[in-house]
Amino acid sequence: MPNQTAAMLVIGDEILSGRTRDSNMHHLALALTEHGLALTEARVVADDHAAIVAAINELRAKYDHVFTSGGIGPTHDDITADAVAAAFGVAITHRADAMALLQAHYDRQGLPFNEARQRMARIPDTATLIDNPVSVAPGFTVRNVHVMAGVPRIFEAMLAGVLSGITHGVPLLSRTLRLERGEGDIATTFAAFAAEHPDLQMGSYPFNSNGSFGTNLVIRGTDAARLDAALAALEARLAS
Amino acid sequence: MPNQTAAMLVIGDEILSGRTRDSNMHHLALALTEHGLALTEARVVADDHAAIVAAINELRAKYDHVFTSGGIGPTHDDITADAVAAAFGVAITHRADAMALLQAHYDRQGLPFNEARQRMARIPDTATLIDNPVSVAPGFTVRNVHVMAGVPRIFEAMLAGVLSGITHGVPLLSRTLRLERGEGDIATTFAAFAAEHPDLQMGSYPFNSNGSFGTNLVIRGTDAARLDAALAALEARLAS
Numbered sequence: 001m002p003n004q005t006a007a008m009l010v011i012g013d014e015i016l017s018g019r020t021r022d023s024n025m026h027h028l029a030l031a032l033t034e035h036g037l038a039l040t041e042a043r044v045v046a047d048d049h050a051a052i053v054a055a056i057n058e059l060r061a062k063y064d065h066v067f068t069s070g071g072i073g074p075t076h077d078d079i080t081a082d083a084v085a086a087a088f089g090v091a092i093t094h095r096a097d098a099m100a101l102l103q104a105h106y107d108r109q110g111l112p113f114n115e116a117r118q119r120m121a122r123i124p125d126t127a128t129l130i131d132n133p134v135s136v137a138p139g140f141t142v143r144n145v146h147v148m149a150g151v152p153r154i155f156e157a158m159l160a161g162v163l164s165g166i167t168h169g170v171p172l173l174s175r176t177l178r179l180e181r182g183e184g185d186i187a188t189t190f191a192a193f194a195a196e197h198p199d200l201q202m203g204s205y206p207f208n209s210n211g212s213f214g215t216n217l218v219i220r221g222t223d224a225a226r227l228d229a230a231l232a233a234l235e236a237r238l239a240s
Numbered sequence: 241m242p243n244q245t246a247a248m249l250v251i252g253d254e255i256l257s258g259r260t261r262d263s264n265m266h267h268l269a270l271a272l273t274e275h276g277l278a279l280t281e282a283r284v285v286a287d288d289h290a291a292i293v294a295a296i297n298e299l300r301a302k303y304d305h306v307f308t309s310g311g312i313g314p315t316h317d318d319i320t321a322d323a324v325a326a327a328f329g330v331a332i333t334h335r336a337d338a339m340a341l342l343q344a345h346y347d348r349q350g351l352p353f354n355e356a357r358q359r360m361a362r363i364p365d366t367a368t369l370i371d372n373p374v375s376v377a378p379g380f381t382v383r384n385v386h387v388m389a390g391v392p393r394i395f396e397a398m399l400a401g402v403l404s405g406i407t408h409g410v411p412l413l414s415r416t417l418r419l420e421r422g423e424g425d426i427a428t429t430f431a432a433f434a435a436e437h438p439d440l441q442m443g444s445y446p447f448n449s450n451g452s453f454g455t456n457l458v459i460r461g462t463d464a465a466r467l468d469a470a471l472a473a474l475e476a477r478l479a480s
Binding site: 017019026045047051074077115116134151187188190201203205 | 254256258261266271273279280281282283284285286313315316317346354356357391394412423426430445446453460
Protein backbone atom coordinates (compact mmCIF):
# COMPACT_ATOMS: atom_id res chain seq x y z
CA MET A 1 0.00 0.00 0.00
CA PRO A 2 1.47 3.38 -0.91
CA ASN A 3 1.97 5.80 1.95
CA GLN A 4 -0.93 8.04 2.84
CA THR A 5 -0.83 11.64 1.63
CA ALA A 6 -1.18 14.75 3.73
CA ALA A 7 -1.58 18.50 3.37
CA MET A 8 -1.00 21.34 5.77
CA LEU A 9 -3.10 24.47 6.15
CA VAL A 10 -1.56 27.32 8.14
CA ILE A 11 -4.17 29.89 9.15
CA GLY A 12 -3.19 33.41 10.13
CA ASP A 13 -2.78 36.99 8.93
CA GLU A 14 0.39 37.27 11.01
CA ILE A 15 2.24 34.79 8.81
CA LEU A 16 1.21 36.52 5.57
CA SER A 17 2.16 39.97 6.85
CA GLY A 18 5.56 38.68 7.92
CA ARG A 19 4.95 39.61 11.55
CA THR A 20 5.39 35.98 12.63
CA ARG A 21 7.59 33.42 10.97
CA ASP A 22 5.81 30.09 10.71
CA SER A 23 7.72 27.15 12.10
CA ASN A 24 4.93 24.59 12.27
CA MET A 25 5.19 23.67 8.59
CA HIS A 26 8.81 22.65 8.90
CA HIS A 27 8.10 20.70 12.09
CA LEU A 28 5.17 18.91 10.44
CA ALA A 29 7.24 18.10 7.33
CA LEU A 30 9.92 16.39 9.41
CA ALA A 31 7.40 14.58 11.63
CA LEU A 32 5.37 13.25 8.69
CA THR A 33 8.46 12.10 6.79
CA GLU A 34 9.55 10.20 9.86
CA HIS A 35 6.05 8.78 10.35
CA GLY A 36 5.86 7.63 6.73
CA LEU A 37 3.20 10.07 5.54
CA ALA A 38 3.86 12.10 2.41
CA LEU A 39 3.35 15.84 2.90
CA THR A 40 2.25 16.74 -0.61
CA GLU A 41 1.03 20.32 -0.34
CA ALA A 42 0.97 23.17 2.13
CA ARG A 43 -1.01 26.39 2.13
CA VAL A 44 -1.16 29.55 4.17
CA VAL A 45 -4.41 31.55 4.23
CA ALA A 46 -5.54 34.63 6.14
CA ASP A 47 -8.03 34.76 9.05
CA ASP A 48 -10.83 34.90 6.48
CA HIS A 49 -13.87 32.64 6.81
CA ALA A 50 -14.44 32.00 3.10
CA ALA A 51 -10.74 31.39 2.41
CA ILE A 52 -10.46 28.86 5.25
CA VAL A 53 -13.64 27.01 4.23
CA ALA A 54 -12.55 26.78 0.60
CA ALA A 55 -9.05 25.56 1.47
CA ILE A 56 -10.34 22.93 3.93
CA ASN A 57 -12.79 21.57 1.39
CA GLU A 58 -10.23 21.42 -1.42
CA LEU A 59 -7.54 19.80 0.67
CA ARG A 60 -9.68 17.25 2.49
CA ALA A 61 -11.03 15.99 -0.83
CA LYS A 62 -7.54 15.69 -2.31
CA TYR A 63 -5.46 14.19 0.52
CA ASP A 64 -5.79 11.44 3.13
CA HIS A 65 -5.06 13.84 5.99
CA VAL A 66 -5.18 17.61 6.49
CA PHE A 67 -3.32 19.22 9.40
CA THR A 68 -4.20 22.80 10.30
CA SER A 69 -2.48 25.25 12.65
CA GLY A 70 -3.78 28.50 14.08
CA GLY A 71 -7.00 30.31 14.88
CA ILE A 72 -8.46 28.22 17.71
CA GLY A 73 -7.86 30.59 20.64
CA PRO A 74 -10.31 32.73 22.62
CA THR A 75 -10.15 36.01 20.66
CA HIS A 76 -12.48 37.43 18.02
CA ASP A 77 -9.97 36.72 15.24
CA ASP A 78 -9.91 32.99 16.07
CA ILE A 79 -12.37 31.70 13.51
CA THR A 80 -10.94 28.34 12.48
CA ALA A 81 -13.40 26.13 14.42
CA ASP A 82 -16.41 27.88 12.89
CA ALA A 83 -14.88 27.64 9.41
CA VAL A 84 -14.19 23.90 9.80
CA ALA A 85 -17.79 23.33 10.96
CA ALA A 86 -19.03 25.27 7.93
CA ALA A 87 -16.75 23.28 5.61
CA PHE A 88 -18.26 20.03 6.86
CA GLY A 89 -21.79 21.45 7.08
CA VAL A 90 -22.11 20.51 10.76
CA ALA A 91 -23.23 22.62 13.73
CA ILE A 92 -20.82 24.06 16.27
CA THR A 93 -21.63 24.46 19.96
CA HIS A 94 -19.94 24.82 23.33
CA ARG A 95 -19.31 21.09 23.71
CA ALA A 96 -19.84 19.57 27.14
CA ASP A 97 -16.59 17.55 27.07
CA ALA A 98 -14.47 20.57 26.18
CA MET A 99 -16.36 22.79 28.65
CA ALA A 100 -15.64 20.30 31.45
CA LEU A 101 -11.90 20.18 30.63
CA LEU A 102 -11.58 23.94 30.57
CA GLN A 103 -13.78 24.56 33.61
CA ALA A 104 -11.59 22.23 35.69
CA HIS A 105 -8.43 23.89 34.36
CA TYR A 106 -9.50 27.43 35.23
CA ASP A 107 -10.92 26.31 38.59
CA ARG A 108 -7.50 24.87 39.44
CA GLN A 109 -5.85 28.14 38.44
CA GLY A 110 -8.43 30.25 40.28
CA LEU A 111 -9.21 32.15 37.08
CA PRO A 112 -12.70 33.04 35.86
CA PHE A 113 -14.00 30.74 33.13
CA ASN A 114 -15.33 33.73 31.25
CA GLU A 115 -17.09 34.03 27.89
CA ALA A 116 -13.82 34.43 25.97
CA ARG A 117 -12.32 31.30 27.49
CA GLN A 118 -15.56 29.39 26.90
CA ARG A 119 -15.11 30.22 23.22
CA MET A 120 -12.30 27.63 23.18
CA ALA A 121 -14.91 24.95 23.93
CA ARG A 122 -16.68 25.64 20.64
CA ILE A 123 -16.17 22.38 18.78
CA PRO A 124 -17.94 21.15 15.63
CA ASP A 125 -20.46 18.35 16.09
CA THR A 126 -19.02 14.88 15.29
CA ALA A 127 -15.46 16.05 16.10
CA THR A 128 -13.21 14.13 18.46
CA LEU A 129 -10.97 16.18 20.74
CA ILE A 130 -7.19 16.40 20.41
CA ASP A 131 -5.42 16.48 23.75
CA ASN A 132 -3.51 19.66 24.66
CA PRO A 133 -1.00 18.73 27.37
CA VAL A 134 0.42 22.26 27.40
CA SER A 135 -2.55 24.57 28.01
CA VAL A 136 -5.62 22.27 28.06
CA ALA A 137 -7.77 23.99 25.38
CA PRO A 138 -8.24 21.11 22.94
CA GLY A 139 -7.78 20.76 19.22
CA PHE A 140 -10.12 18.50 17.32
CA THR A 141 -10.41 16.08 14.43
CA VAL A 142 -13.35 16.00 12.02
CA ARG A 143 -12.99 13.02 9.71
CA ASN A 144 -9.58 13.51 8.03
CA VAL A 145 -9.00 17.10 9.21
CA HIS A 146 -6.88 17.65 12.32
CA VAL A 147 -7.27 21.15 13.76
CA MET A 148 -4.45 22.31 16.02
CA ALA A 149 -3.15 25.43 17.74
CA GLY A 150 -0.68 27.86 16.16
CA VAL A 151 1.65 28.29 19.15
CA PRO A 152 4.51 25.95 18.18
CA ARG A 153 4.87 24.20 21.54
CA ILE A 154 1.15 23.40 21.60
CA PHE A 155 1.04 22.46 17.90
CA GLU A 156 3.91 20.03 18.40
CA ALA A 157 2.32 18.41 21.46
CA MET A 158 -1.05 18.05 19.72
CA LEU A 159 0.58 16.62 16.60
CA ALA A 160 2.38 13.94 18.59
CA GLY A 161 -1.00 12.80 19.89
CA VAL A 162 -2.63 12.79 16.47
CA LEU A 163 0.23 10.88 14.83
CA SER A 164 0.13 8.21 17.51
CA GLY A 165 -3.36 7.40 16.22
CA ILE A 166 -2.40 7.23 12.53
CA THR A 167 -0.91 4.01 11.17
CA HIS A 168 2.79 4.32 10.46
CA GLY A 169 3.77 4.31 6.82
CA VAL A 170 7.22 3.39 5.56
CA PRO A 171 9.55 6.25 6.53
CA LEU A 172 11.21 7.99 3.61
CA LEU A 173 14.98 7.91 4.12
CA SER A 174 17.58 10.04 2.39
CA ARG A 175 21.29 10.20 1.69
CA THR A 176 23.07 13.43 0.75
CA LEU A 177 26.23 13.94 -1.28
CA ARG A 178 27.64 17.41 -0.68
CA LEU A 179 29.74 18.78 -3.52
CA GLU A 180 31.77 21.94 -3.81
CA ARG A 181 30.76 22.10 -7.47
CA GLY A 182 27.99 24.01 -9.19
CA GLU A 183 24.87 22.23 -10.40
CA GLY A 184 25.73 22.99 -14.03
CA ASP A 185 28.90 20.95 -13.68
CA ILE A 186 27.21 17.73 -12.56
CA ALA A 187 23.65 17.99 -13.90
CA THR A 188 24.11 15.83 -16.99
CA THR A 189 25.79 13.00 -15.09
CA PHE A 190 23.24 13.24 -12.29
CA ALA A 191 20.28 13.13 -14.67
CA ALA A 192 21.65 9.98 -16.32
CA PHE A 193 22.21 8.40 -12.91
CA ALA A 194 18.65 9.27 -11.84
CA ALA A 195 17.26 7.71 -15.03
CA GLU A 196 19.11 4.47 -14.21
CA HIS A 197 17.47 4.35 -10.74
CA PRO A 198 13.76 4.91 -11.38
CA ASP A 199 12.83 3.43 -7.98
CA LEU A 200 14.71 6.19 -6.12
CA GLN A 201 13.90 9.91 -5.97
CA MET A 202 16.82 12.20 -6.73
CA GLY A 203 16.97 15.92 -6.09
CA SER A 204 19.65 18.54 -6.56
CA TYR A 205 19.83 21.50 -4.18
CA PRO A 206 22.28 24.31 -4.82
CA PHE A 207 23.66 26.18 -1.86
CA ASN A 208 25.73 29.23 -1.37
CA SER A 209 28.19 29.50 1.47
CA ASN A 210 30.88 32.11 1.93
CA GLY A 211 30.33 33.35 -1.57
CA SER A 212 30.95 30.05 -3.35
CA PHE A 213 28.27 27.80 -4.79
CA GLY A 214 27.96 24.11 -4.15
CA THR A 215 25.35 21.40 -4.61
CA ASN A 216 23.70 18.85 -2.34
CA LEU A 217 22.57 15.79 -4.25
CA VAL A 218 19.88 13.93 -2.33
CA ILE A 219 18.75 10.36 -2.93
CA ARG A 220 15.47 9.32 -1.31
CA GLY A 221 13.91 5.92 -0.85
CA THR A 222 12.66 3.51 1.77
CA ASP A 223 15.49 0.91 1.75
CA ALA A 224 18.61 1.97 3.65
CA ALA A 225 20.98 -0.56 2.04
CA ARG A 226 19.81 0.40 -1.44
CA LEU A 227 20.38 4.07 -0.62
CA ASP A 228 23.89 3.42 0.70
CA ALA A 229 24.77 1.52 -2.47
CA ALA A 230 23.34 4.25 -4.69
CA LEU A 231 25.24 6.95 -2.79
CA ALA A 232 28.54 5.10 -3.24
CA ALA A 233 27.82 4.53 -6.93
CA LEU A 234 26.96 8.21 -7.47
CA GLU A 235 30.11 9.34 -5.71
CA ALA A 236 32.24 7.04 -7.88
CA ARG A 237 30.51 8.17 -11.06
CA LEU A 238 31.11 11.84 -10.31
CA ALA A 239 34.76 11.24 -9.42
CA SER A 240 35.47 9.49 -12.72
CA MET B 241 -7.56 52.18 -5.04
CA PRO B 242 -7.16 49.18 -2.75
CA ASN B 243 -3.70 47.62 -2.61
CA GLN B 244 -2.93 44.93 -5.12
CA THR B 245 -3.07 41.32 -3.95
CA ALA B 246 -0.34 38.73 -4.24
CA ALA B 247 0.23 35.02 -3.74
CA MET B 248 3.37 33.00 -3.31
CA LEU B 249 4.08 29.58 -4.76
CA VAL B 250 7.07 27.72 -3.30
CA ILE B 251 8.12 24.79 -5.51
CA GLY B 252 10.20 21.94 -4.16
CA ASP B 253 10.13 18.44 -2.69
CA GLU B 254 12.87 19.45 -0.27
CA ILE B 255 10.57 21.85 1.59
CA LEU B 256 7.78 19.28 1.91
CA SER B 257 10.12 16.54 3.14
CA GLY B 258 11.54 18.89 5.77
CA ARG B 259 15.05 18.61 4.34
CA THR B 260 15.18 22.34 3.71
CA ARG B 261 13.45 25.01 5.70
CA ASP B 262 11.90 27.61 3.44
CA SER B 263 12.85 31.18 4.21
CA ASN B 264 11.68 32.87 1.04
CA MET B 265 8.05 33.05 2.14
CA HIS B 266 8.91 35.05 5.23
CA HIS B 267 11.21 37.34 3.25
CA LEU B 268 8.50 37.90 0.63
CA ALA B 269 5.85 38.57 3.29
CA LEU B 270 7.95 41.33 4.84
CA ALA B 271 8.99 42.80 1.48
CA LEU B 272 5.40 42.91 0.15
CA THR B 273 4.01 44.43 3.35
CA GLU B 274 6.64 47.15 3.10
CA HIS B 275 5.92 47.66 -0.59
CA GLY B 276 2.18 47.93 0.02
CA LEU B 277 1.11 44.69 -1.62
CA ALA B 278 -1.13 42.32 0.30
CA LEU B 279 0.21 38.76 0.43
CA THR B 280 -3.09 36.89 0.62
CA GLU B 281 -2.16 33.26 0.14
CA ALA B 282 0.92 31.07 -0.05
CA ARG B 283 1.32 27.51 -1.25
CA VAL B 284 4.05 24.90 -1.33
CA VAL B 285 3.89 22.17 -3.97
CA ALA B 286 6.25 19.35 -4.95
CA ASP B 287 8.42 19.15 -8.09
CA ASP B 288 5.41 17.75 -9.95
CA HIS B 289 4.41 19.13 -13.35
CA ALA B 290 0.64 18.81 -12.93
CA ALA B 291 0.68 20.25 -9.41
CA ILE B 292 2.72 23.29 -10.47
CA VAL B 293 0.56 23.96 -13.54
CA ALA B 294 -2.66 23.73 -11.51
CA ALA B 295 -1.37 25.99 -8.74
CA ILE B 296 -0.05 28.62 -11.20
CA ASN B 297 -3.37 28.74 -13.03
CA GLU B 298 -5.47 28.99 -9.88
CA LEU B 299 -3.31 31.66 -8.28
CA ARG B 300 -2.78 33.87 -11.34
CA ALA B 301 -6.54 34.00 -11.89
CA LYS B 302 -7.21 34.94 -8.27
CA TYR B 303 -4.49 37.49 -7.45
CA ASP B 304 -2.85 40.51 -9.05
CA HIS B 305 0.63 39.02 -8.71
CA VAL B 306 2.08 35.55 -8.19
CA PHE B 307 5.66 35.13 -6.97
CA THR B 308 7.28 31.70 -7.29
CA SER B 309 10.53 30.33 -5.87
CA GLY B 310 12.44 27.21 -6.84
CA GLY B 311 12.91 24.82 -9.71
CA ILE B 312 14.68 26.97 -12.31
CA GLY B 313 18.20 25.49 -12.10
CA PRO B 314 20.07 23.23 -14.53
CA THR B 315 19.15 19.79 -13.15
CA HIS B 316 16.51 17.29 -14.25
CA ASP B 317 14.30 18.07 -11.26
CA ASP B 318 14.09 21.76 -12.23
CA ILE B 319 10.78 21.79 -14.06
CA THR B 320 9.25 25.13 -13.11
CA ALA B 321 9.90 26.93 -16.41
CA ASP B 322 8.25 24.17 -18.44
CA ALA B 323 5.28 24.11 -16.05
CA VAL B 324 4.80 27.88 -16.29
CA ALA B 325 4.92 27.69 -20.10
CA ALA B 326 2.31 24.92 -19.99
CA ALA B 327 0.12 26.92 -17.59
CA PHE B 328 0.07 29.84 -20.03
CA GLY B 329 -0.14 27.60 -23.11
CA VAL B 330 2.99 29.15 -24.66
CA ALA B 331 6.07 27.48 -26.14
CA ILE B 332 9.39 27.29 -24.31
CA THR B 333 12.76 27.46 -26.04
CA HIS B 334 16.39 28.26 -25.35
CA ARG B 335 15.89 32.01 -25.63
CA ALA B 336 18.58 34.01 -27.40
CA ASP B 337 18.72 36.76 -24.77
CA ALA B 338 19.18 34.30 -21.91
CA MET B 339 21.67 32.21 -23.93
CA ALA B 340 23.78 35.32 -24.57
CA LEU B 341 23.84 36.28 -20.87
CA LEU B 342 24.86 32.79 -19.79
CA GLN B 343 27.39 32.25 -22.59
CA ALA B 344 29.19 35.46 -21.61
CA HIS B 345 29.11 34.46 -17.94
CA TYR B 346 30.64 31.01 -18.47
CA ASP B 347 33.16 32.38 -20.98
CA ARG B 348 34.33 34.85 -18.32
CA GLN B 349 34.65 32.00 -15.84
CA GLY B 350 36.36 29.70 -18.34
CA LEU B 351 33.69 27.03 -17.77
CA PRO B 352 32.00 25.01 -20.49
CA PHE B 353 28.51 26.27 -21.40
CA ASN B 354 27.26 22.69 -21.50
CA GLU B 355 23.78 21.27 -22.09
CA ALA B 356 22.83 21.36 -18.41
CA ARG B 357 23.79 25.03 -18.09
CA GLN B 358 21.99 25.84 -21.34
CA ARG B 359 18.85 24.44 -19.70
CA MET B 360 18.76 27.61 -17.59
CA ALA B 361 18.17 29.61 -20.79
CA ARG B 362 14.86 27.80 -21.38
CA ILE B 363 12.36 30.64 -21.01
CA PRO B 364 8.68 30.66 -22.03
CA ASP B 365 7.77 32.73 -25.07
CA THR B 366 6.43 36.21 -24.22
CA ALA B 367 8.31 36.23 -20.87
CA THR B 368 10.54 39.12 -19.85
CA LEU B 369 13.73 38.25 -17.98
CA ILE B 370 14.33 38.99 -14.30
CA ASP B 371 17.90 40.08 -13.59
CA ASN B 372 20.03 37.78 -11.43
CA PRO B 373 22.88 39.88 -10.05
CA VAL B 374 24.19 36.94 -8.01
CA SER B 375 24.71 34.09 -10.48
CA VAL B 376 23.44 35.46 -13.84
CA ALA B 377 20.89 32.70 -14.73
CA PRO B 378 17.72 34.78 -15.06
CA GLY B 379 14.25 34.48 -13.62
CA PHE B 380 11.33 35.61 -15.74
CA THR B 381 7.91 37.21 -15.68
CA VAL B 382 4.96 35.99 -17.75
CA ARG B 383 2.09 38.46 -17.36
CA ASN B 384 1.42 38.54 -13.58
CA VAL B 385 3.61 35.56 -12.65
CA HIS B 386 7.16 36.24 -11.45
CA VAL B 387 9.36 33.15 -11.52
CA MET B 388 12.43 33.27 -9.30
CA ALA B 389 15.18 31.02 -7.92
CA GLY B 390 14.91 29.10 -4.66
CA VAL B 391 18.36 29.91 -3.25
CA PRO B 392 17.49 32.68 -0.77
CA ARG B 393 20.25 35.10 -1.75
CA ILE B 394 19.23 34.88 -5.41
CA PHE B 395 15.49 34.97 -4.65
CA GLU B 396 15.95 38.13 -2.61
CA ALA B 397 18.03 39.85 -5.30
CA MET B 398 15.53 38.94 -8.03
CA LEU B 399 12.59 40.08 -5.90
CA ALA B 400 14.16 43.49 -5.34
CA GLY B 401 14.31 43.91 -9.12
CA VAL B 402 10.72 42.79 -9.64
CA LEU B 403 9.33 45.03 -6.90
CA SER B 404 11.11 48.07 -8.31
CA GLY B 405 8.88 47.63 -11.36
CA ILE B 406 5.59 47.29 -9.44
CA THR B 407 3.81 50.45 -8.33
CA HIS B 408 4.07 51.02 -4.59
CA GLY B 409 0.89 50.54 -2.63
CA VAL B 410 0.25 52.06 0.76
CA PRO B 411 2.44 50.20 3.26
CA LEU B 412 0.55 48.42 6.01
CA LEU B 413 1.87 49.60 9.37
CA SER B 414 1.41 47.94 12.73
CA ARG B 415 1.65 48.64 16.44
CA THR B 416 2.03 45.88 19.02
CA LEU B 417 1.00 45.82 22.68
CA ARG B 418 2.80 43.06 24.52
CA LEU B 419 0.97 41.76 27.58
CA GLU B 420 2.02 39.27 30.22
CA ARG B 421 -1.60 38.10 30.36
CA GLY B 422 -3.33 35.20 28.65
CA GLU B 423 -5.66 35.82 25.71
CA GLY B 424 -8.64 34.58 27.70
CA ASP B 425 -8.15 37.43 30.14
CA ILE B 426 -8.35 40.24 27.58
CA ALA B 427 -10.33 38.75 24.70
CA THR B 428 -13.71 40.30 25.57
CA THR B 429 -12.29 43.81 26.02
CA PHE B 430 -10.18 43.46 22.87
CA ALA B 431 -13.12 42.27 20.77
CA ALA B 432 -15.19 45.28 21.88
CA PHE B 433 -12.28 47.60 21.11
CA ALA B 434 -11.87 46.04 17.65
CA ALA B 435 -15.58 46.49 16.95
CA GLU B 436 -15.26 50.22 17.77
CA HIS B 437 -12.41 50.61 15.23
CA PRO B 438 -13.71 48.94 12.07
CA ASP B 439 -11.14 50.78 9.90
CA LEU B 440 -8.23 49.07 11.68
CA GLN B 441 -7.29 45.38 11.66
CA MET B 442 -6.72 43.84 15.06
CA GLY B 443 -5.11 40.52 15.80
CA SER B 444 -4.23 38.67 18.97
CA TYR B 445 -1.16 36.40 19.06
CA PRO B 446 -0.48 34.28 22.10
CA PHE B 447 3.10 33.51 22.94
CA ASN B 448 4.85 31.27 25.37
CA SER B 449 8.15 32.26 26.89
CA ASN B 450 9.89 30.61 29.82
CA GLY B 451 6.78 28.61 30.57
CA SER B 452 4.40 31.54 30.97
CA PHE B 453 1.84 32.61 28.41
CA GLY B 454 1.38 36.13 27.17
CA THR B 455 -0.34 37.90 24.32
CA ASN B 456 0.72 40.31 21.62
CA LEU B 457 -2.14 42.50 20.47
CA VAL B 458 -1.44 43.92 17.04
CA ILE B 459 -3.22 46.85 15.41
CA ARG B 460 -2.71 47.29 11.67
CA GLY B 461 -3.55 50.17 9.37
CA THR B 462 -2.02 52.65 6.98
CA ASP B 463 -2.09 55.87 9.09
CA ALA B 464 0.69 56.05 11.67
CA ALA B 465 -0.95 58.74 13.82
CA ARG B 466 -4.23 56.83 13.94
CA LEU B 467 -2.35 53.67 14.98
CA ASP B 468 -0.49 55.50 17.75
CA ALA B 469 -3.76 56.90 19.10
CA ALA B 470 -5.44 53.49 18.96
CA LEU B 471 -2.52 51.84 20.74
CA ALA B 472 -2.67 54.37 23.59
CA ALA B 473 -6.45 53.96 23.85
CA LEU B 474 -6.17 50.18 23.96
CA GLU B 475 -3.50 50.31 26.63
CA ALA B 476 -5.65 52.61 28.77
CA ARG B 477 -8.72 50.42 28.28
CA LEU B 478 -6.92 47.28 29.39
CA ALA B 479 -5.39 49.03 32.43
CA SER B 480 -8.77 50.21 33.67
